[in-house]
Amino acid sequence: MIKKILAFTAALGVIGCTAAFAADINAEEGDKNSAPKTHTETVSGIGSVSKVFCVTAAMQLYDQGLLDPDAPVTDYVPEFTMSDERYKDITVRMLMNHTSGLMGFMHGDVMLYDEATADYHDQFLYALSRSRLKSDPGSVANYNNDGLTLLEIVVEHVSGESFTDYVQNHICEPLGLKNTGTSLVMCGRDDTAQVYIDGVRYATDHCSAFGSGGIMSTSGELCSFGSTFWSGDETLLSQSSKDEMAKTSITDTYEMRFGLGWDTVDFYGNCGIDTDARVLFKGGALDNQFAGLMVEPDEEISIGFTMCGGDSIDVIMMSEALMKAALDESGTELGSDMPDDITVTESIPEKYLSLADVYSDVHGIYRVEFPGDRYMTVTELTSDNPKPVWYMYTDDDSFVRMENSPDSEHFTVDTDREELSFTEMDGNTYIRKYLNTDYDSFGRYIDYRYYLQRTGELAVSSDVQSAWQQRDGKKYYISSAKYSNTYYNLSPSVRIRLPQGVDGCAKIQGLNKSVHFTDTYKAEGFVLIPGEAGRDPDDIEIFTENGTEYMRTQDKGITLISEDAIPVLTADIREIPLETGRAKWYNIGEMGGKTIILDIPEKAAVYIYDRFDKTVYSSYMKDYGNEVSLPENGKIVFIGESSAMVAIG
Numbered sequence: 001m002i003k004k005i006l007a008f009t010a011a012l013g014v015i016g017c018t019a020a021f022a023a024d025i026n027a028e029e030g031d032k033n034s035a036p037k038t039h040t041e042t043v044s045g046i047g048s049v050s051k052v053f054c055v056t057a058a059m060q061l062y063d064q065g066l067l068d069p070d071a072p073v074t075d076y077v078p079e080f081t082m083s084d085e086r087y088k089d090i091t092v093r094m095l096m097n098h099t100s101g102l103m104g105f106m107h108g109d110v111m112l113y114d115e116a117t118a119d120y121h122d123q124f125l126y127a128l129s130r131s132r133l134k135s136d137p138g139s140v141a142n143y144n145n146d147g148l149t150l151l152e153i154v155v156e157h158v159s160g161e162s163f164t165d166y167v168q169n170h171i172c173e174p175l176g177l178k179n180t181g182t183s184l185v186m187c188g189r190d191d192t193a194q195v196y197i198d199g200v201r202y203a204t205d206h207c208s209a210f211g212s213g214g215i216m217s218t219s220g221e222l223c224s225f226g227s228t229f230w231s232g233d234e235t236l237l238s239q240s241s242k243d244e245m246a247k248t249s250i251t252d253t254y255e256m257r258f259g260l261g262w263d264t265v266d267f268y269g270n271c272g273i274d275t276d277a278r279v280l281f282k283g284g285a286l287d288n289q290f291a292g293l294m295v296e297p298d299e300e301i302s303i304g305f306t307m308c309g310g311d312s313i314d315v316i317m318m319s320e321a322l323m324k325a326a327l328d329e330s331g332t333e334l335g336s337d338m339p340d341d342i343t344v345t346e347s348i349p350e351k352y353l354s355l356a357d358v359y360s361d362v363h364g365i366y367r368v369e370f371p372g373d374r375y376m377t378v379t380e381l382t383s384d385n386p387k388p389v390w391y392m393y394t395d396d397d398s399f400v401r402m403e404n405s406p407d408s409e410h411f412t413v414d415t416d417r418e419e420l421s422f423t424e425m426d427g428n429t430y431i432r433k434y435l436n437t438d439y440d441s442f443g444r445y446i447d448y449r450y451y452l453q454r455t456g457e458l459a460v461s462s463d464v465q466s467a468w469q470q471r472d473g474k475k476y477y478i479s480s481a482k483y484s485n486t487y488y489n490l491s492p493s494v495r496i497r498l499p500q501g502v503d504g505c506a507k508i509q510g511l512n513k514s515v516h517f518t519d520t521y522k523a524e525g526f527v528l529i530p531g532e533a534g535r536d537p538d539d540i541e542i543f544t545e546n547g548t549e550y551m552r553t554q555d556k557g558i559t560l561i562s563e564d565a566i567p568v569l570t571a572d573i574r575e576i577p578l579e580t581g582r583a584k585w586y587n588i589g590e591m592g593g594k595t596i597i598l599d600i601p602e603k604a605a606v607y608i609y610d611r612f613d614k615t616v617y618s619s620y621m622k623d624y625g626n627e628v629s630l631p632e633n634g635k636i637v638f639i640g641e642s643s644a645m646v647a648i649g
Contacts (some may be wrong), residue, residue, distance in 0.1 A: 218304075
């Protein structure tokens with residue numbers, strides 16, 4: 001019998017997609033434990049595909065009778081504590097299926113350019129001890145990175161090995177994987193993927209949260225790992241453990257069918273397509289590197305995909321295109337993925353008109369209205385330019401997105417189908433979203449998800465509202481992150497944006513998090529939506545130190561300095577003394593338009609931004625040199641360790 005292993009590596013440049021390598025590797029039965037001989041040997045960060053490796057490690061310990069998935073985490077990691085007493089109810093299984101109730105993503109020096117360290121791992125439990133839970137353990141399936149980082153520590157405590165060593169000894173060696181491991185051992189290799197941002201070559205971004213996103217591999221070796229999930233293969237896991245990983249308790253079409261480690265154990269079910277094909281999928285995304293692992297265990301198909309540039313949807317679509325080709329070859333029919341015909345009407349049932357209100361997701365505050373009782377509009381109030389999106393009621397009890405506005409002669413159903421529907425669950429009103437769009441010739445992208453939660457007006461005192469109103473539009477700049485932290489390039493600043501006409505809440509642009517004010521200095525993430533739309537809420541606080549105002553996340557992973565406290569860089573400043581844990585920011589001011597020469601020591605970095613905080617220079621840009629022209633009205637930041645300094649010539 002022929003086994004199918006599909007490996008694909010791609011590089012996305014400034015324009016379009018260029019396939020660097022593509023291979024359809026056929027291995028005779030009996031050869032599936034060896035790495036396929038492909039040309040896809042570039043080592044890339046696989047992001048959250050690492051979660052499947054981490055769960056595999058935990059389930060190996062289960063197979064050995066050393067770990068009970070339904071035991072409390074504290075049985076294995078007694079030093080795990082939180083300020084919220086409910087943490088004692090978190091089980092190992094909850095870490096694996098995203099139901100732990102942990103906030104989701106602990107900030108800190110997790111994404112670094114050209115280096116990986118154990119610092120994030122070593123500080124993780126202490127950071128968790130200062131955090132709260134967002135929900136009762138086991139109650140809501142809400143995508144969660146922190147759960148897998150904690151599982152990494154469980155694996156270490158039970159096995160007696162570091163996670164890095166465990167992956168090498170018990171996953172890579174049995175499979176003969178020579179180019180797979182955590183970033184702690186893979187960082188710095190010459191065969192690592194090259195990263196380009198806006199056409200400029202950058203240092204490679206590495207993840208130090210090893211169990212949730214810090215493994216690196218090649219697409220070929222990722223395929224080999226995926227093939228161990230074929231039915232009957234017990235190279236790494238017993239069939240019963242793999243079956244356990246492939247179970248889901250989720251039946252709601254609009255929720256991700258999370259397995260243990262997998263994004264979905266019913267890929268086509270998540271797309272609303274009836275088929276007997278049982279497809280498992282896990283996607284992964286770092287700042288600039290993306291990956292996917294798609295497996296059909298019964299047809300013995302494994303697809304590994306790695307890519308630099310693009311986004312997570314590119315990975316899903318390209319992985320699915322390869323899966324469809326392989327399934328077609330095996331004679332499997334998937335059925336139609338075209339949306340059904342739909343009829344719109346200007347008559348909206350009375351039951352919906354009372355649902356006009358304020359709605360939110362983790363990323364913003366919205367208002368839902370029914371103008372003239374004929375249409376529905378959804379407007380993000382926390383965007384820089386709030387504009388309504390128009391929907392009309394349909395014959396299948398949903399609201400379909402329209403192109404243009406009602407006063408336009410081209411007010412028609414959008415060619416890319418988007419339908420919204422209302423539902424009640426656990427005392428909350430939610431809006432769900434169905435997407436079915438044509439995606440760049442790769443077929444149709446189909447997605448069902450919970451979209452918004454009805455939150456209504458969030459009452460706060462006039463003193464609290466006034467305090468935050470004075471901060472509306474104000475910016476804060478990252479000051480605590482390590483010199484190699486990718487935050488300085490990805491999002492160096494945040495801005496507080498209050499929604500017009502709605503009290504008690506704001507969006508922290510840059511972090512892209514919606515928060516509810518709890519007092520004059522603190523605000524909390526307050527949305528609880530199943531699946532992806534409610535992932536990673538943040539709490540923040542404003543504080544003053546030595547007369548300077550700062551913002552920080554409640555886990556104290558990030559501290560940001562107020563724009564009001566940033567001094568001006570003048571021509572007489574020739575040296576910048578560095579200070580560990582405190583970035584030195586300057587407004588460029590009169591130096592705009594001038595050229596400087598930077599002498600940057602090791603373990604230090606310099607970034608320069610235009611007036612919109614977009615990076616125009618970074619010391620992590622490859623082959624740039626040290627002579628830089630300063631933009632008008634921009635900013636410059638110097639980051640590094642104490643006792644060193646940057647010289648300006």
